[in-house]
Amino acid sequence: DGGITQSPKYLFRKEGQNVTLSCEQNLNHDAMYWYRQDPGQGLRLIYYSQIVNDFQKGDIAEGYSVSREKKESFPLTVTSAQKNPTAFYLCASSIERREIQHFGDGTRLSIL
Amino acid sequence: QKEVEQDPGPLSVPEGAIVSLNCTYSNSAFQYFMWYRQYSRKGPELLMYTYSSGNKEDGRFTAQVDKSSKYISLFIRDSQPSDSATYLCAMSALRNFNKFYFGSGTKLNVKP
Numbered sequence: 001d002g003g004i005t006q007s008p009k010y011l012f013r014k015e016g017q018n019v020t021l022s023c024e025q026n027l028n029h030d031a032m033y034w035y036r037q038d039p040g041q042g043l044r045l046i047y048y049s050q051i052v053n054d055f056q057k058g059d060i061a062e063g064y065s066v067s068r069e070k071k072e073s074f075p076l077t078v079t080s081a082q083k084n085p086t087a088f089y090l091c092a093s094s095i096e097r098r099e100i101q102h103f104g105d106g107t108r109l110s111i112l
Numbered sequence: 113q114k115e116v117e118q119d120p121g122p123l124s125v126p127e128g129a130i131v132s133l134n135c136t137y138s139n140s141a142f143q144y145f146m147w148y149r150q151y152s153r154k155g156p157e158l159l160m161y162t163y164s165s166g167n168k169e170d171g172r173f174t175a176q177v178d179k180s181s182k183y184i185s186l187f188i189r190d191s192q193p194s195d196s197a198t199y200l201c202a203m204s205a206l207r208n209f210n211k212f213y214f215g216s217g218t219k220l221n222v223k224p
Contacts, residue, residue, distance in 0.1 A: 004155075031210055040120060042200070042214035043156075050210060090155050099146050100202070100212060103155030 002027045006091050006104035012112045013078065013085060021076045021107045023091035029102070030095060032074040036060060037088040037106075046089075049074055078109060086110050115139055118201055118215030127224050131188040135201035135215045138182065142203040142213070145177050147186045150198045150217065159199075160186065191222045 004025045013019045025032065031050050035043040045058030049068040063082025068074055078085045091104040118135045125131055133147075143164055148156035160175040162168045162184075168175045174187040184203075188195055201215040 006155075033210075035214075040216055042114075042116065042118075042216045043202075043212075045211070048210055092155075094210075099144060099158065099161045099204075101158055103148075103157070105155045106153070108153075 002102075004091055004093055004102050004104035006089075006107050008107060009105070011107055011109045013109060014112050016080045018077055018079045019109070021078070021089055021091075021109070023074045023076065023104060024072055025074075025091075025093045025102070026072060027093055027102060028071070029093035030071070031093060032068070033092040033094075033100065034058075034064070034066065034074070034076045035090045035092065037090055043090065046076065113138055115213045116201060116203060116215045119218055120216055122219040122221055124221045124223060125191055127191060127193060127222055129191050129222070131191050131195070131220060131222075133186040133188075133199050133201075133218050133220070135184050135203075136182055137184075137203060137213070139203075139205065139213075140179075140182065141205040143206045144204045145175070145184050146202040146212075147173075147175055148200040148202065149195075150200060152197075156200055191220075193222050193224050196220055196222050 007022045033048040034046040047066045049055035065077045089107045092100045094100045116137045145162045147160040150156040165179045172189045176185040198217040198219045200217045204212045
Protein backbone atom coordinates (compact mmCIF):
# COMPACT_ATOMS: atom_id res chain seq x y z
CA ASP A 1 0.00 0.00 0.00
CA GLY A 2 1.55 3.29 -1.09
CA GLY A 3 1.78 6.25 1.21
CA ILE A 4 3.81 8.58 3.38
CA THR A 5 5.12 7.53 6.77
CA GLN A 6 6.06 10.12 9.34
CA SER A 7 7.77 9.27 12.59
CA PRO A 8 7.64 9.67 15.44
CA LYS A 9 4.00 10.58 16.05
CA TYR A 10 4.92 12.63 19.13
CA LEU A 11 8.25 14.26 19.91
CA PHE A 12 9.53 16.33 22.79
CA ARG A 13 12.42 18.75 22.52
CA LYS A 14 14.59 20.08 25.31
CA GLU A 15 16.12 23.56 25.31
CA GLY A 16 19.10 23.82 22.99
CA GLN A 17 18.42 20.48 21.36
CA ASN A 18 18.10 19.68 17.67
CA VAL A 19 15.50 17.08 16.73
CA THR A 20 14.89 15.30 13.43
CA LEU A 21 11.50 14.34 12.03
CA SER A 22 11.41 11.47 9.59
CA CYS A 23 9.40 11.36 6.35
CA GLU A 24 9.45 8.39 3.99
CA GLN A 25 7.31 7.81 0.87
CA ASN A 26 6.92 4.78 -1.39
CA LEU A 27 4.84 6.53 -4.04
CA ASN A 28 7.76 7.28 -6.36
CA HIS A 29 6.81 10.97 -6.20
CA ASP A 30 9.37 13.55 -7.25
CA ALA A 31 8.30 16.46 -5.06
CA MET A 32 8.21 16.45 -1.27
CA TYR A 33 7.20 19.16 1.19
CA TRP A 34 7.29 20.05 4.86
CA TYR A 35 4.48 22.11 6.34
CA ARG A 36 3.86 23.45 9.80
CA GLN A 37 0.26 23.64 11.11
CA ASP A 38 -0.65 25.84 14.07
CA PRO A 39 -4.18 26.19 15.52
CA GLY A 40 -6.27 28.67 13.53
CA GLN A 41 -3.64 29.04 10.82
CA GLY A 42 -3.30 27.52 7.41
CA LEU A 43 -0.47 25.19 6.54
CA ARG A 44 2.77 27.12 6.19
CA LEU A 45 5.52 25.84 3.92
CA ILE A 46 8.89 25.23 5.56
CA TYR A 47 10.88 23.56 2.76
CA TYR A 48 10.21 21.72 -0.44
CA SER A 49 12.24 19.54 -2.78
CA GLN A 50 11.53 18.83 -6.42
CA ILE A 51 14.34 16.33 -7.01
CA VAL A 52 17.05 14.48 -5.12
CA ASN A 53 19.86 16.67 -3.79
CA ASP A 54 17.87 19.84 -4.37
CA PHE A 55 15.55 21.76 -2.04
CA GLN A 56 14.20 25.28 -1.63
CA LYS A 57 13.20 27.36 1.36
CA GLY A 58 9.54 28.00 1.93
CA ASP A 59 7.95 30.87 3.82
CA ILE A 60 9.18 29.96 7.31
CA ALA A 61 12.52 28.15 6.81
CA GLU A 62 14.42 29.92 9.60
CA GLY A 63 15.43 27.49 12.35
CA TYR A 64 14.85 24.42 10.17
CA SER A 65 17.05 22.35 7.86
CA VAL A 66 16.39 19.47 5.44
CA SER A 67 18.20 17.01 3.21
CA ARG A 68 17.12 14.98 0.18
CA GLU A 69 19.71 12.29 -0.39
CA LYS A 70 17.18 9.71 -1.58
CA LYS A 71 13.96 10.10 -3.54
CA GLU A 72 12.00 8.31 -0.81
CA SER A 73 13.24 10.32 2.16
CA PHE A 74 12.99 13.98 3.20
CA PRO A 75 13.92 14.43 6.89
CA LEU A 76 13.37 17.74 8.67
CA THR A 77 15.64 18.94 11.48
CA VAL A 78 14.23 21.46 13.93
CA THR A 79 17.25 23.28 15.29
CA SER A 80 17.70 25.11 18.57
CA ALA A 81 17.47 28.34 16.57
CA GLN A 82 13.72 27.72 16.11
CA LYS A 83 12.39 29.47 19.21
CA ASN A 84 8.77 28.43 18.86
CA PRO A 85 8.85 24.84 17.58
CA THR A 86 5.63 23.59 19.19
CA ALA A 87 3.37 22.65 16.27
CA PHE A 88 1.99 19.85 14.14
CA TYR A 89 4.42 19.04 11.31
CA LEU A 90 3.14 17.55 8.06
CA CYS A 91 5.13 15.97 5.27
CA ALA A 92 3.59 15.71 1.81
CA SER A 93 4.46 14.55 -1.68
CA SER A 94 3.24 15.07 -5.22
CA ILE A 95 4.05 14.16 -8.77
CA GLU A 96 6.08 17.21 -9.69
CA ARG A 97 4.04 20.23 -10.78
CA ARG A 98 0.76 18.71 -9.72
CA GLU A 99 -1.59 19.06 -6.77
CA ILE A 100 -0.48 17.65 -3.43
CA GLN A 101 -1.98 14.20 -3.39
CA HIS A 102 -0.63 12.68 -0.23
CA PHE A 103 0.09 13.86 3.27
CA GLY A 104 1.56 11.89 6.13
CA ASP A 105 -0.25 11.70 9.46
CA GLY A 106 2.04 14.27 11.04
CA THR A 107 4.41 14.62 13.97
CA ARG A 108 3.36 16.66 16.98
CA LEU A 109 6.38 18.43 18.45
CA SER A 110 6.32 19.93 21.94
CA ILE A 111 8.88 21.61 24.19
CA LEU A 112 9.79 19.94 27.48
CA GLN B 113 -4.25 40.61 3.69
CA LYS B 114 -3.95 36.82 3.60
CA GLU B 115 -3.75 35.18 0.19
CA VAL B 116 -6.58 32.79 1.12
CA GLU B 117 -9.37 33.45 3.61
CA GLN B 118 -11.54 30.74 5.12
CA ASP B 119 -14.12 30.99 7.90
CA PRO B 120 -12.87 28.80 10.78
CA GLY B 121 -16.36 27.86 11.97
CA PRO B 122 -17.24 25.68 13.73
CA LEU B 123 -20.16 24.86 11.49
CA SER B 124 -22.73 22.57 13.06
CA VAL B 125 -25.46 20.92 10.93
CA PRO B 126 -27.94 18.05 11.37
CA GLU B 127 -27.36 14.79 9.53
CA GLY B 128 -28.71 14.90 5.97
CA ALA B 129 -28.22 18.67 5.56
CA ILE B 130 -26.49 20.25 2.58
CA VAL B 131 -23.23 21.84 3.69
CA SER B 132 -21.58 24.79 1.97
CA LEU B 133 -17.92 25.56 2.68
CA ASN B 134 -16.21 28.55 1.13
CA CYS B 135 -12.89 30.28 0.54
CA THR B 136 -12.02 33.63 -0.94
CA TYR B 137 -8.67 34.59 -2.40
CA SER B 138 -6.87 37.68 -3.57
CA ASN B 139 -4.41 36.44 -6.20
CA SER B 140 -5.96 36.34 -9.67
CA ALA B 141 -3.09 34.10 -10.86
CA PHE B 142 -4.48 31.09 -8.97
CA GLN B 143 -5.63 28.44 -11.44
CA TYR B 144 -5.60 25.20 -9.44
CA PHE B 145 -7.99 24.69 -6.56
CA MET B 146 -8.08 21.87 -4.05
CA TRP B 147 -10.19 20.77 -1.09
CA TYR B 148 -8.82 18.58 1.68
CA ARG B 149 -10.51 16.86 4.60
CA GLN B 150 -8.56 16.54 7.84
CA TYR B 151 -9.67 14.40 10.74
CA SER B 152 -8.34 15.16 14.20
CA ARG B 153 -4.67 14.22 14.67
CA LYS B 154 -4.39 13.07 11.05
CA GLY B 155 -2.93 14.49 7.86
CA PRO B 156 -5.19 16.13 5.24
CA GLU B 157 -6.57 13.93 2.47
CA LEU B 158 -7.32 15.27 -1.00
CA LEU B 159 -11.07 15.38 -1.73
CA MET B 160 -11.40 17.45 -4.88
CA TYR B 161 -9.16 19.11 -7.42
CA THR B 162 -10.33 21.57 -10.06
CA TYR B 163 -8.58 23.59 -12.71
CA SER B 164 -9.75 27.12 -13.54
CA SER B 165 -13.48 27.91 -13.32
CA GLY B 166 -16.52 25.67 -13.24
CA ASN B 167 -17.99 22.81 -11.27
CA LYS B 168 -16.78 19.32 -10.50
CA GLU B 169 -18.84 16.60 -8.90
CA ASP B 170 -17.72 13.42 -7.12
CA GLY B 171 -20.39 11.48 -5.30
CA ARG B 172 -21.87 13.67 -2.56
CA PHE B 173 -19.22 16.37 -3.08
CA THR B 174 -19.33 19.27 -5.55
CA ALA B 175 -16.54 21.80 -5.96
CA GLN B 176 -17.30 25.14 -7.54
CA VAL B 177 -14.88 27.84 -8.69
CA ASP B 178 -15.89 31.41 -9.54
CA LYS B 179 -12.73 33.14 -10.70
CA SER B 180 -14.50 36.43 -11.44
CA SER B 181 -15.44 36.70 -7.75
CA LYS B 182 -12.28 34.94 -6.50
CA TYR B 183 -14.49 32.54 -4.58
CA ILE B 184 -14.51 28.76 -4.30
CA SER B 185 -17.02 26.47 -2.64
CA LEU B 186 -17.36 22.86 -1.58
CA PHE B 187 -20.88 21.45 -1.24
CA ILE B 188 -21.59 18.27 0.67
CA ARG B 189 -24.99 16.68 0.04
CA ASP B 190 -26.72 14.34 2.49
CA SER B 191 -24.08 15.07 5.14
CA GLN B 192 -23.11 12.24 7.49
CA PRO B 193 -21.57 12.24 10.98
CA SER B 194 -18.47 10.74 9.34
CA ASP B 195 -18.09 14.03 7.41
CA SER B 196 -17.27 15.76 10.72
CA ALA B 197 -13.74 17.06 10.17
CA THR B 198 -11.82 20.20 9.28
CA TYR B 199 -11.97 21.15 5.60
CA LEU B 200 -9.04 23.01 4.07
CA CYS B 201 -8.99 24.79 0.75
CA ALA B 202 -5.75 25.24 -1.16
CA MET B 203 -4.73 26.84 -4.42
CA SER B 204 -1.74 27.40 -6.65
CA ALA B 205 -0.75 29.45 -9.67
CA LEU B 206 0.24 28.28 -13.12
CA ARG B 207 3.76 29.66 -12.83
CA ASN B 208 4.70 27.94 -9.61
CA PHE B 209 2.99 24.60 -9.17
CA ASN B 210 4.98 23.73 -6.08
CA LYS B 211 3.77 26.71 -4.05
CA PHE B 212 0.38 25.96 -2.51
CA TYR B 213 -1.59 28.46 -0.46
CA PHE B 214 -3.85 26.97 2.21
CA GLY B 215 -6.85 28.36 4.01
CA SER B 216 -6.91 27.99 7.80
CA GLY B 217 -9.68 25.38 7.63
CA THR B 218 -13.38 25.21 8.56
CA LYS B 219 -14.36 22.79 11.31
CA LEU B 220 -17.58 20.93 10.45
CA ASN B 221 -19.69 18.99 12.92
CA VAL B 222 -22.55 16.85 11.56
CA LYS B 223 -24.92 15.89 14.35
CA PRO B 224 -26.73 12.51 14.18
